[in-house]
Amino acid sequence: MKHPQASEIFRIFLKGEKNRITPERFEVMDAALDYEGHFGADDLYILMKNNHSRVSRATVYKTLELLVQCDLLSKRNFGENITRYESNYKRQSHDHLICVDCGRIVEFVDQHIKKLPEQISDRLGFVFESYSFNIFARCKNPKNCKYFKEQTF
Amino acid sequence: MKHPQASEIFRIFLKGEKNRITPERFEVMDAALDYEGHFGADDLYILMKNNHSRVSRATVYKTLELLVQCDLLSKRNFGENITRYESNYKRQSHDHLICVDCGRIVEFVDQHIKKLPEQISDRLGFVFESYSFNIFARCKNPKNCKYFKEQTF
DNA sequence: ATTGCTGCAAAACGTTTGCACCTAT
DNA sequence: ATAGGTGCAAACGTTTTGCAGCAAT
Numbered sequence: 262m263k264h265p266q267a268s269e270i271f272r273i274f275l276k277g278e279k280n281r282i283t284p285e286r287f288e289v290m291d292a293a294l295d296y297e298g299h300f301g302a303d304d305l306y307i308l309m310k311n312n313h314s315r316v317s318r319a320t321v322y323k324t325l326e327l328l329v330q331c332d333l334l335s336k337r338n339f340g341e342n343i344t345r346y347e348s349n350y351k352r353q354s355h356d357h358l359i360c361v362d363c364g365r366i367v368e369f370v371d372q373h374i375k376k377l378p379e380q381i382s383d384r385l386g387f388v389f390e391s392y393s394f395n396i397f398a399r400c401k402n403p404k405n406c407k408y409f410k411e412q413t414f
Numbered sequence: 415m416k417h418p419q420a421s422e423i424f425r426i427f428l429k430g431e432k433n434r435i436t437p438e439r440f441e442v443m444d445a446a447l448d449y450e451g452h453f454g455a456d457d458l459y460i461l462m463k464n465n466h467s468r469v470s471r472a473t474v475y476k477t478l479e480l481l482v483q484c485d486l487l488s489k490r491n492f493g494e495n496i497t498r499y500e501s502n503y504k505r506q507s508h509d510h511l512i513c514v515d516c517g518r519i520v521e522f523v524d525q526h527i528k529k530l531p532e533q534i535s536d537r538l539g540f541v542f543e544s545y546s547f548n549i550f551a552r553c554k555n556p557k558n559c560k561y562f563k564e565q566t567f
Numbered sequence: 568a569t570t571g572c573t574g575c576a577a578a579a580c581g582t583t584t585g586c587a588c589c590t591a592t
Numbered sequence: 593a594t595a596g597g598t599g600c601a602a603a604c605g606t607t608t609t610g611c612a613g614c615a616a617t
Contacts, residue, residue, distance in 0.1 A: 281590080281591050281592075282591075282592095283590080283591075301581075302581080302582075303580090303581065303582085318582090319582095319583080319584085322581095322582065322583075323583095342580090342581080343580090343581065344581085344582085
């Protein structure tokens with residue numbers, strides 16, 4: 262068991278929802294929490310396959326949704342019609358800037374944004390759930406585009 | 415020609431990019447600008463087909479991208495892995511709140527958001543291009559969910 | 568004459584589903 | 593015992609592509 266604390270969170274969530282506790286689900290959880298950066302469900306499936314896991318694609322897809330429900334992962338979409346996931350575990354919330362030239366994703370935290378979604382939801386007569394804020398931009402220094410690594414500021 | 419001003423914008427864009435001026439492209443443009451609210455490429459294709467247009471699916475998909483490039487349309491993604499489009503023509507920029515219960519999309523304008531993307535891009539060493547800001551929330555009064563119509567505030 | 572665009576059908580892509588078997592409860 | 597999960601392959605919905613013929617330049 263690679264992530265004992267997260268396992269406990271997942272276990273409690275599963276019991277609460279009358280979902281069963283299976284080894285496959287914890288295998289997916291471990292792989293997802295170990296993944297550096299943002300990943301598609303299929304990326305994770307391929308990675309696990311390469312590591313000789315026998316968990317099926319269907320189980321990977323379904324388990325990732327469960328991990329989002331219990332907030333161990335967040336679900337992202339950077340405008341490419343692919344669902345991406347990212348570990349939430351022991352990380353602060355943040356938003357993303359995507360370079361339209363090279364696809365690099367830069368994570369950032371901005372205090373001004375944090376309160377807005379809740380205020381706006383309330384103003385419009387809604388109860389806030391979640392939000393997504395993505396900026397699309399170009400590197401000022403285009404040669405940075407070559408060294409394409411995720412960063413947080 | 416239903417949209418003479420927009421046609422002119424599109425025509426100038428096409429010439430500048432060495433794209434050809436074809437009747438099919440203007441047919442797609444007219445249908446897209448007439449569409450109320452947000453639509454997927456296939457929605458527009460089906461609508462045009464029902465109106466006895468002979469424009470092909472491939473042409474609809476490709477032309478919508480051209481209309482985004484010349485800023486007559488915006489491209490949206492509300493987290494469902496479907497690209498949606500929306501007319502920009504004679505409209506002010508705005509963001510979206512999506513009801514997670516009924517799927518209703520509410521458009522809103524918030525002054526605090528407007529300047530942030532540019533400031534943040536600059537701070538991180540990027541040149542701002544575009545942004546997307548979506549709020550996911552639930553109707554406070556759930557019966558509103560039945561009367562499901564797009565609105566702007 | 569040349570290059571780019573069109574329609575069509577097929578392929579691609581990420582994701583979901585149906586089903587028979589299996590396993591946690 | 594039973595409800596629910598699993599793996600597999602097939603189906604799905606959206607989008608892209610290859611290609612032969614056509615049309616704008």
